[in-house]
Amino acid sequence: MSLFDNALNMIRDRQGLPPLPVPTEAELAARRARKQEEQRTRDEENRRQYQAFLDRAPRYELGDGRYARSEGMLGRLSSGAEADRGSLLHVLPEGERVALCRATHGPRSVGWSEPREEPATCPRCLARLSRMGGRLMEKPS
Numbered sequence: 469m470s471l472f473d474n475a476l477n478m479i480r481d482r483q484g485l486p487p488l489p490v491p492t493e494a495e496l497a498a499r500r501a502r503k504q505e506e507q508r509t510r511d512e513e514n515r516r517q518y519q520a521f522l523d524r525a526p527r528y529e530l531g532d533g534r535y536a537r538s539e540g541m542l543g544r545l546s547s548g549a550e551a552d553r554g555s556l557l558h559v560l561p562e563g564e565r566v567a568l569c570r571a572t573h574g575p576r577s578v579g580w581s582e583p584r585e586e587p588a589t590c591p592r593c594l595a596r597l598s599r600m601g602g603r604l605m606e607k608p609s
Contacts, residue, residue, distance in 0.1 A: 526587045528559055531601035536561045536568070538588040543577030557584055559593040559602075568593040568600075 477487040491499075528536040538557040558567035560580060566572045569592035573579045587604065588594060597603075 521585070522583065525583045525585050527605045528588070528597060528602055529605050530561060530597070531603075534561050535605075536597075536602075537583035538586060539567075539583055540581045541571065541573060541577050542579055542581050543573070556590045557586055557588045558590045559588045559597055568596040 473488060473490075480487055526538055528538075530536055536559045539560045540557050558569060558571055560567050565580065567590065569590055571590070571593075588597075
């Protein structure tokens with residue numbers, strides 16, 4: 469029985485109410501199993517939704533066997549007060565933290581966003597993608 473349950477039973481005792489029943493080990497095991505199954509179901513649904521999102525998001529082939537996604541910078545620089553109004557989406561190779569234009573997060577940002585559904589808009593990234601022989605991949609129909 470938890471500290472909370474003990475305190476609750478003390479209050480119930482002062483009020484003249486019967487104490488709460490103590491769950492058996494079998495009931496506790498059934499609760500744990502039910503919670504684990506609910507968590508597993510939530511995790512599977514989240515994975516399915518994220519994969520569906522990635523299927524919709526643009527993906528770039530870089531021409532050297534690598535792939536990239538469009539992502540934005542997070543933090544103070546994405547407030548809309550800077551020159552690009554916080555709207556630049558960079559081409560960020562998968563598994564890397566530096567964009568094709570060499571943009572990386574610094575002291576006033578908190579890193580990269582998750583992949584975005586909008587295509588990249590950074591002119592330097594798009595120019596380098598073109599020079600590398602990369603392209604925006606077609607989405608499967």
